[in-house]
Amino acid sequence: MGEPRARGRFGEYGGRYAPESLVEACREVDEAFRGAWADPGFRVALARLLAVHAGRPTPLTPAHRLSEALGVRLYLKREDLTHTGSHKINNVLGQALLATRMGRRRLIAETGAGQHGVATATAAALLGLEATVFMGERDIERQALNVFRMRMLGAEVVPVTTGSRTLKDATSEAMRHWVGVTGDSHYCVGSVVGPDPYPWMVREFQRVIGDEARGQCAAELRTGVPDYVVACVGGGSNAAGTFAGFADTPARLVGVEAEGGAGAARGRLGVLHGCRSLFLQDDDGQITEAHSIAAGLDYPGVGPEHAHLRDLGRARYVAVTDDEAVGAAVRLARTEGIVPALESAHALAWVIRAAGGGDLPAGSTVLMTLSGRGDKDVSTLKELL
Numbered sequence: 001m002g003e004p005r006a007r008g009r010f011g012e013y014g015g016r017y018a019p020e021s022l023v024e025a026c027r028e029v030d031e032a033f034r035g036a037w038a039d040p041g042f043r044v045a046l047a048r049l050l051a052v053h054a055g056r057p058t059p060l061t062p063a064h065r066l067s068e069a070l071g072v073r074l075y076l077k078r079e080d081l082t083h084t085g086s087h088k089i090n091n092v093l094g095q096a097l098l099a100t101r102m103g104r105r106r107l108i109a110e111t112g113a114g115q116h117g118v119a120t121a122t123a124a125a126l127l128g129l130e131a132t133v134f135m136g137e138r139d140i141e142r143q144a145l146n147v148f149r150m151r152m153l154g155a156e157v158v159p160v161t162t163g164s165r166t167l168k169d170a171t172s173e174a175m176r177h178w179v180g181v182t183g184d185s186h187y188c189v190g191s192v193v194g195p196d197p198y199p200w201m202v203r204e205f206q207r208v209i210g211d212e213a214r215g216q217c218a219a220e221l222r223t224g225v226p227d228y229v230v231a232c233v234g235g236g237s238n239a240a241g242t243f244a245g246f247a248d249t250p251a252r253l254v255g256v257e258a259e260g261g262a263g264a265a266r267g268r269l270g271v272l273h274g275c276r277s278l279f280l281q282d283d284d285g286q287i288t289e290a291h292s293i294a295a296g297l298d299y300p301g302v303g304p305e306h307a308h309l310r311d312l313g314r315a316r317y318v319a320v321t322d323d324e325a326v327g328a329a330v331r332l333a334r335t336e337g338i339v340p341a342l343e344s345a346h347a348l349a350w351v352i353r354a355a356g357g358g359d360l361p362a363g364s365t366v367l368m369t370l371s372g373r374g375d376k377d378v379s380t381l382k383e384l385l
C-alpha cells in the first residue's frame, strides 16, 4: 500500500473530481502534506501530540476468554483507549498540525453522528484553531450530546437542511463552503474518501495503528504476524491504517461492512464527493442512503483504495447485520470487560461468525482493530437489550 499513481489513482478508483477552485486547494494540500511527511520535524511533532494528548501507543490486548470460546487466538488493537474514544483522533491531529503548517486558522469538517466533529473540535482547541462542523439537521436531533460537546469545545456547528439531512449532505455542504474560504481554512476530511490527496493522506495518518500493531504482534505472537487482520469499514480509515502495517506480509486482510452500507461488498462504480469509487446506487445510478445501527458505518460508499484492494483480491470485504453486531458487542462486554463501539462490533461479529462457520480455521491468530469505545452507543443498546 504505497502512494497512489498519477492524479491520485488506485487502479481505476480515486482521482480529484471537483470544481476548479477545489482542485487548486487539493493541490495545495497535496504539496503541503508531501513536504510535511518528508520532514522529520513534522513527524516528531505529530508523534509527540499522539503520545501526550491522544495516549499512544494503544495496547494490543489478547482476548483470552473469547479466544478460548471461539477456538482462535484473538488480539485487539485498542483504539477505544485513545483520547476522545476512537481512531479518528489520529487523522485529525495530523491534519490539524498540517493546517497550522499551511498557515490556516480554521478547520472545516463534516460529521454524521458527531464522532469526527468532536475529534476535529478537540484538535482545533488544542492547536488554537477555529472549527466549523457541518452536520445534517436529522443527525443534530439524534446526537444532541455530541453537538453540545462540539460547542463546549468551541466549535461552530452548522445545521445542513438539504437532501436527507444526514452525512452525505453534510459532506457536500462542507465542500461547497470550502470553495469560498480555501485561503484561510483547511477541510479536514474524516475518512479515506474525497478527492486526492485525502484518501492516501488520511491512510498515512492512520497507519500508526497498523505500524504499532505490527511491532506488537512481532513481540507477542510466535509467528510474528497474525494469520488474519480484521477491521470494520465505513469510509475505511481504521481498516486502511491497520492494513497498511501488514500489506507486505502474508496476513489475510478482511474489511467488515454493515449490511446496509456495504459499499465495497455490493457497491457499483460511481463518483461522489470528488472521488471515483464503489457506491450503493439505485437503478438510475443515484447514490442511495446507507442504513446501519452504527452511525460511523452509515456511508453509502467506500474509499478508493479499498475498492482497488478488493479488485486485486488483496483484501476481502464482508457484511454483517445490525443484530450480529449488537450480539458481538454484548459478547465482548461479558467475556472481556470491554464495551465496544457498534462500528467495531461489526468486525467482531464477523470473527465470531467465521470462527463458528469454519471460515477461520481453528487455532488461527487474528488481529482485530477495536476502532472505538461503546460509551456513545449505550443509549442505543439500552433501547434494544
Ligand SMILES: *Cc1c(COP(=O)(O)O)cnc(C)c1O
Pocket: 086, 087, 088, 115, 116, 190, 191, 192, 232, 233, 234, 235, 236, 237, 238, 239, 296, 297, 341, 343, 344, 371, 372, 373
Ligand atoms: C467513524 C468510525 C468508524 C468508521 O470510519 P472508518 O473511516 O471506516 O474507520 C469506525 N469506528 C468508529 C468507532 C468510528 O467512530
